[in-house]
Amino acid sequence: MPDNESVAATLAEGxxxxxxxxxxxxxxxVENDDPEAGSLLKLIFPxxxxxxxxxxxxxxxAGKSSLTDKLAQVYVDRQQRVGIVAVDPSSPFSGGAILGDRIRMPKLAMHPNVFIRSMATRGNLGGLARATTEAVMLLDAAGYDVVIVETVGVGQDEVDIVKTADATVVVVVPGMGDDIQSIKAGIMEIGDxxxxxxxxxDGVERTQMELEALLELAARSDGWQPPIVRTIATATPPVGVEELATAIASYLECVARHPETRAARQRRIMERRLLELIRDRILRQVWQRELRDGWLEEALERISNRELDPYTLVDDIVQKALRT
Ligand SMILES: Nc1nc2c(ncn2[C@@H]2O[C@H](COP(=O)(O)OP(=O)(O)O)[C@@H](O)[C@H]2O)c(=O)[nH]1
Ligand SMILES: [Mg+2]
Known part of the structure; x- marks a missing residue:
């Protein structure tokens, strides 16, 4: 058995x-896109x-990390196993801040039914959405009942990530009227x-009205009317977090009652994932075979000097890649 596969088999078992x-x-x-990752994912996918x-x-x-913490606690109190994946460079769950997590969330981070992980930001090959989706798959396969993915609501990667969730929660705060307007239309539409x-x-009523007005504009094809829940994540005990869990559960039940919507959704998610996988794989192969270090900087320089146009460059790269 090739080595990659035996490593992956042992890991999959664990x-x-x-x-x-x-x-x-x-x-x-999966984060580093190591050669074993593919074999591992094949084994756990079923x-x-x-x-x-x-x-x-x-x-x-906005309080995403604070809410994630309190929401996770609600599920843990219901004897569920909870995975948390933070895709937020400023998250207290993030990177070097592992120690910070533990200090900030001593109960949750040490709980045997909780797994917390933050995703590192990626280089110019992208793949953050792919890596995050795959991390979620691993937690799913590992038997976590609920996986909470925290992302900053900016950027295409983040939108792609939340689109793969079963339920999406959009968090706003009062007195952010302008911010509500500027929340990407895409994000408004995906909020369940x-x-x-x-x-x-101050300003909760006004924010509520603004949100309601925006939600009225965004008609949904599934007939679900996204509820608005008010929370104070930092209060002791937290306010509104049980209600949030209930609202999420209602949405999931609504989805479950409409298996055809659910199947269509699963297909859409898989379609995106497949296309992303193909794009990633091809880009990586081209990168490895054709493009040496410093290539990108040089190309950008030549393009900005108008010595070269991007279309000719891409034609050239793709033709070379297809010949190999
Ligand atoms: N007053 C108040 N502060 C909060 C609340 N929720 C979070 N915070 C504070 O807001 C700041 C940002 O919270 P954080 O959870 O890190 O936000 P994130 O960047 O969206 O993950 C922290 O200082 C929190 O203590 C809340 O409900 N009320
Ligand atoms: Mg955060």
Whole structure:
């Protein structure tokens, strides 16, 4: 058996048994797009599709991490296993801030039924959405009942990530009228549940009205009317978080009652994922075979000097790649 595959087989066994070290290792593999990652994903794919994946998005500072923490606690109190994937460079779950997490969330981070992981930001090959989706698949296969994905509501990567969630929660705060207007139309459309967090602040009523007005414009084909939940994530005990869990559950039940909508949704998600996988794979192969270090900088320089046009360059690269 080739080496990649035996490494992957051992790892898959650990992941399917729910062992957190194996999960952490698996996520690192998909994050780095290591050669073993493909073999691993092939093995775990048949065991995915059971977790409820909740995407939580909103502007930096809206309280996504605080809410994620409190929402996860609600599920943990219901004896569920919860995975948290943070795709937010400023997240307290992020990068070097592991220690910070533990200090900030001593109960949750140490809980045996909770797995927390943040995704590193990617280089110019992209792949953040792919890596995040795959990390979620690993947690799903590992038997986590709920996987919460926290993303900053900016950028195409983030939109792509929340689009793959089963339920998407959009978090806004009061007194952000202009921000609400500027929340990308795309994000408004994908919100299945809206949260006005920091409801301890002034301007909640106004924000609620603005949100309602925007929601009226965005008619949904599935007939679901996204509820607006008010929360105070930092209160003790937190306010509105049980209601948030209930709103999410209602949406998931609504989806489950319409299997055809659900199947269409799954197909759309898989369509996007497939196209992304193909694009990623081809881009990476072209990159590895054809493009040396410094190529990008040089090409950009020549294009900005108008010595070269991007269309000729792409024709040239693709033709070379297809010949090999
Ligand atoms: N007053 C108030 N502050 C909050 C609330 N939720 C979060 N915060 C604070 O807002 C800041 C940003 O929170 P964080 O969860 O990191 O936001 P994120 O960037 O969206 O993940 C932190 O200082 C939190 O303590 C809330 O409901 N009310
Ligand atoms: Mg955060």
């Amino acid at each position: 992941i399917l048994a729910g062992r957190s070290r194996a999960i952490a290792r698996g996520i690192s593999l 065991r995915t599709g059971r977790a409820s994946v909740i995407g939580l998005t909103g502007a930096p500072g 549940v809206f949260v006005i967090n920091k409801a301890d602040r």
